[in-house]
Amino acid sequence: MIGRRAADLLQRELPGAVLRSADAYGEQTVWISRERLVEACTLLRDHEEGRYTVPQFVTAVDWPDREPEEPRFDVVYQLRSLHYNDWCRLIVQVTEDDPTVPTLERVFAGMDWLEREMWDLLGVKAEGHHDLQRLLMPVDWDGHPLRKDYVSFGEPVAFTHNIEWALPEAERPPILPGESR
């Protein structure tokens, strides 16, 4: 099982940091509390039984249709351990009002760009990052393209399946089909 090593290590060394843990498709996923993320990643990197020294990627998944009390963003971290030939997935959930995570650029040098990309495309801020600028989009770009409520092209044309677009503005339903793509 991929990631079991990291899950066991975190359960044992930092029991308060692990919110829950689940496995599916042969991959173990660990949900970590935001406050203890840096601590958990440092432990995974430095502990003799972990040695998760390679940052694979960082990204976020936007779930705008979740219940209001549930956080909107899943921030996904994946670290690889070359020594034990394993990788692990950590998820930190953040809300729409406060989409910030602590920066990991002092834990892994490669996090610098990965966190900038996440801020650029999904609007999840890495707090404490030394230079949090847009990376892929132009510096004066509006919005964060990989959010689900970002309309990726102009005004849709009304067909039978989205005939609501043809209604006058006052009569349109609040959420139109095809508005979030």
Next chain:
Amino acid sequence: MTTAGPIGPPPKVDPLSDQYEHGRDVLGVETGLDSVDLVELDENTMELNMGPQHPSTHGVLRLVLNLDGEIVRECRPDIGYLHTGFEKDFERHTYQQCIPYTDRMDYLSPLFNNLGFSLAAEKLLDIEVPPRGQYLRVILCELTRIASHLLWYGTSALDLGATSPFLYAWRDREKLLDINELVSGVRMHTSFIRVGGLLADVPDDFNELIIEVLATFPRLIDEHELLITKNPIWRERTIGLGTLTPEDAMSYGATGPVLRGSGIPYDLRKAQPYSSYDHFDFDVPIGAHGDVYDRYLVRMQEMRESLRIIEQAFNNLPDGPVNTSDRRVALPSRNELNTSMESLIYHFKLVTEGFRPPRGQVYSAVESPRGELGFYMVSDGSNRPYRCKVRAPSFSNLSALPHMVRHELIADVVAVIGSIDIILGDVDR
């Protein structure tokens, strides 16, 4: 606004002297430059823009270099000129429709992108491709790896002023693209690997071409090595340059020949085999010093190892179907369409609507010529990926560039960029 004095050349004000006012041009006219953040310069440094239209940046990479004489004090890469929003496109297309998009990310090794995406989707669906399909995937991917390394070899030698390797590399790469053309009709963006298998089985002429490649390429690779491996100029320009220690390589998330050049024998084909790679016997070449020359040696050796893999896969190529028979993905056969109305309807639905993997999240990675190419795929049970993040090897490798070129000569920056083997389509996606 002051009047612009007598006509003639404006009085020269040394920009570094006390008289020089930022925000006013030499005639004292307001230029609005006050709003621009002027970089603090001392007498010895200079900001230099390299790219985006620079022949040695392999596409559209812009580097802002802070120079002290010819020494690079700081390097800030500016990427995103080729950002196309493929990850957003994935969310609007069915799984099979995403395959042509993946071709265009790392456009020099399109089959690896196809394979990475297909493996992730197949993991979600819990599908296994038949052995013949897996072996053909391996053969085609390894051919692509050789083609990609040949292109890298030619262009990175061209960056340092050696023109002939480029011509020889192009001559040989052509033969590999001919194989692509034979099997799929397209030379580069083949989209040949699909979710559930391949577009089709390979034609009969395929065997001849592979036998020819296996017979001629060892000698051709020797020829390439003869051109530059022991060339004193090449060695002078590359040995000891752009050194990356194993610790730094890991911390930056570098993978592929950049990581292996630093002496870490980590190759996903060996470490976490996919698509029957565990059936083949091959070595993982590594470097000793982590410099530009070591990365060159690693790639040249990898081409020979790829030939070994192709030979084994080709000699043991099993018979049988190339596509899965799982009816969630597989299209009904022509014969069924002629006899069964339901099959025809199902065929139509599968092409127009696509298949629906169960909810979940998976990560699947392949060893592309540039390193670990991973696809993190989230499914919400619909016929499109809810989110598909591409872990691009060039992106992480390039993020180590500022570290590698610090305190090197500006003329060596192109050698280091060449040695990372970046593809900007892969970096920006």
